[in-house]
Amino acid sequence: MKLCMIGTGYVGLVSGTCFADIGNQVYCVDKDKNKIDKLNSGISPIYEPGLDELIKKNYNANRLIFTTDIKKAINSSDLIFICVGTPTKKGSLKVDLSFVYKCSKEILKHSTKKKIIITKSTVPVGTGDEIEKIFKKKKKLFNVISNPEFLREGEAIRDFRYPDRIVIGSDNKNKFKTMRKLYSPLISKGAKFFTTSRKGAELIKYASNAFLATKITFINELANLCEKTNINVEDISLGIGSDTRIGSRFLRAGPAYGGSCFPKDTKGLVSAAEKYKTNLSIVKSVINSNHRRVSLLTKRVHQILGKNLKNKKISILGVTFKPNTDDMRDSTSLKMIPYYCKNGAKVSYYDPSGEKKEFKQIKNCTYKKNIKENCVDADLIILLTEWDEFKSIDFKKINKKKNLKIFDLRNLYAPEEMKKNKLQYYSVGRPNLN
Ligand code: UGA
Numbered sequence: 001m002k003l004c005m006i007g008t009g010y011v012g013l014v015s016g017t018c019f020a021d022i023g024n025q026v027y028c029v030d031k032d033k034n035k036i037d038k039l040n041s042g043i044s045p046i047y048e049p050g051l052d053e054l055i056k057k058n059y060n061a062n063r064l065i066f067t068t069d070i071k072k073a074i075n076s077s078d079l080i081f082i083c084v085g086t087p088t089k090k091g092s093l094k095v096d097l098s099f100v101y102k103c104s105k106e107i108l109k110h111s112t113k114k115k116i117i118i119t120k121s122t123v124p125v126g127t128g129d130e131i132e133k134i135f136k137k138k139k140k141l142f143n144v145i146s147n148p149e150f151l152r153e154g155e156a157i158r159d160f161r162y163p164d165r166i167v168i169g170s171d172n173k174n175k176f177k178t179m180r181k182l183y184s185p186l187i188s189k190g191a192k193f194f195t196t197s198r199k200g201a202e203l204i205k206y207a208s209n210a211f212l213a214t215k216i217t218f219i220n221e222l223a224n225l226c227e228k229t230n231i232n233v234e235d236i237s238l239g240i241g242s243d244t245r246i247g248s249r250f251l252r253a254g255p256a257y258g259g260s261c262f263p264k265d266t267k268g269l270v271s272a273a274e275k276y277k278t279n280l281s282i283v284k285s286v287i288n289s290n291h292r293r294v295s296l297l298t299k300r301v302h303q304i305l306g307k308n309l310k311n312k313k314i315s316i317l318g319v320t321f322k323p324n325t326d327d328m329r330d331s332t333s334l335k336m337i338p339y340y341c342k343n344g345a346k347v348s349y350y351d352p353s354g355e356k357k358e359f360k361q362i363k364n365c366t367y368k369k370n371i372k373e374n375c376v377d378a379d380l381i382i383l384l385t386e387w388d389e390f391k392s393i394d395f396k397k398i399n400k401k402k403n404l405k406i407f408d409l410r411n412l413y414a415p416e417e418m419k420k421n422k423l424q425y426y427s428v429g430r431p432n433l434n
C-alpha cells in the first residue's frame with residue numbers, strides 16, 4: 001500500500017519505517033529540512049535501538065522516502081497518517097492541537113483524489129470530528145480514522161511488530177477492511193485487531209496511558225508505606241500482580257513516571273473530561289502524587305547525606321526518563337540535579353546516551369564519559385535510570401571511600417549483596433539493611 005506519514009517525530013518515523021519494513025511504500029514528510037537531509041544521508045534524528053539499521057534497509061530498498069515535499073507525498077499516497085506533536089499548552093492542562101489542524105489544512109489543499117486520513121498523534125476525544133469539519137469543502141474525498149499508537153520508547157520496533165492490540169476507530173465500517181489489510185502481516189502473527197467508533201479509539205489511547213500511570217503511582221505510594229513498615233514492595237508487586245485481574249506489568253516502584261507521554265496525556269485526559277463537565281478525580285490525584293514524588297525522592301538525599309550538601313560529591317548514573325532512549329522530557333533528573341547544585345553539592349553524571357544540553361549551564365554540574373570517571377570520588381552515587389551497563393558495577397573497585405553511599409531509585413541491586421560489600425545502600429520501598 002502507499003502511505004504518507006506527516007511528521008517524522010518519534011511516532012511518524014518509527015511507525016513509517018516499520019510499515020515500510022512490512023512491504024509498503026512510505027513517504028515520511030517533515031517541514032524541517034535539516035531533519036530530512038539527515039535522514040536522507042542515513043542519520044536518524046532520534047535514538048531508538050535497531051531503528052538506524054531498519055531505516056537504511058528500507059531506504060535502500062526504495063520503500064522509504066524522506067521529503068519536505070508534502071504535496072508530492074500526499075498525491076503519491078492513499079493512506080495519510082497524521083503524526084505531528086500534540087504538546088500541552090503552556091500554563092494549562094489543555095492539548096495544543098494547532099499542528100494537527102495545520103496539517104489537516106495542508107492535506108485538504110493538496111488532495112485531488114480520495115484519501116483515508118488516519119490520526120496516529122494522541123488526540124483528545126472529538127478531534128476527528130474537528131478534522132472532518134476542516135475537510136467539509138471536499139468531504140467526499142476524505143474518511144477520517146483514528147489509529148492510536150502504543151509504542152514505548154526504547155522498545156518501539158518490537159512493540160510495532162508484536163502489538164498486544166491494534167485499535168482502529170471509524171464511524172465508516174467499510175474502512176476497517178483497508179486497515180485490516182494494512183496490518184495483516186501483524187494480525188497473522190497474532191496481534192488482536194480491535195475496531196470501535198472513532199471517538200472510542202481516541203479515548204482508548206488516553207485511558208491506556210492514564211491507567212498505566214495510575215498503576216505506577218499506586219505502587220510508588222505503597223512503596224512509601226513499605227519503607228515505614230519494613231516490607232519489600234517487590235513482594236507486594238508480585239503478590240498482587242499474580243492476580244490476572246491486576247497483572248504484573250507497570251508495577252515497578254521507582255522515581256516519578258516521566259517521558260513525553262504519561263505526564264502530557266494524564267493532563268490532556270483531565271482537561272478533555274472537564275470540557276464535558278466530568279471530574280476525573282483519580283487521574284487528578286495521580287498527577288499530583290507524581291509531582292510530589294519528584295520532590296520526595298530528591299529531598300531524601302538529606303536523610304542520607306545530612307542537611308548540609310555543601311561540597312558533597314554526588315554522582316548520578318543515568319539521567320534520561322528511562323533506559324534505551326536519549327529523551328529527557330519530564331525526567332526526575334531535571335529537578336534533582338539543579339536542586340543538589342543549588343544546595344552546594346558538586347554533581348557529576350554519566351548517561352550512555354551522552355551529555356545533555358539541559359545541564360550545560362548549571363554551575364557545579366559536570367558530565368563524565370564513563371561509569372568509573374563519574375563515580376571514582378563520589379560520596380553518594382544515585383542510580384536514576386536502569387541502563388543495562390549499570391547492572392553489574394563493582395562499586396568497591398571504582399570508589400575506595402570507606403563510607404560510600406548508594407541510592408538506588410530503580411531497585412537494581414540486591415540489598416544483601418550491598419550489605420555484604422559494606423556499602424551503605426538505600427533503595428525504594430524495601431527494608432533498610434544498613
Ligand atoms: C508510554 C506507553 O507505555 C506506550 O504504550 C505509549 O505508546 C507511549 O507512552 C505514548 O503514548 O507514546 P513511554 O513513555 O515510551 O511509553 O515509556 P514507558 O515504558 O511506558 O515508561 C513511562 C514511565 O513510567 C517511565 O518514566 C518509566 O520509568 C516509568 N515506569 C514504567 C515505572 O516507573 N514503573 C513501571 O513499572 C513501568
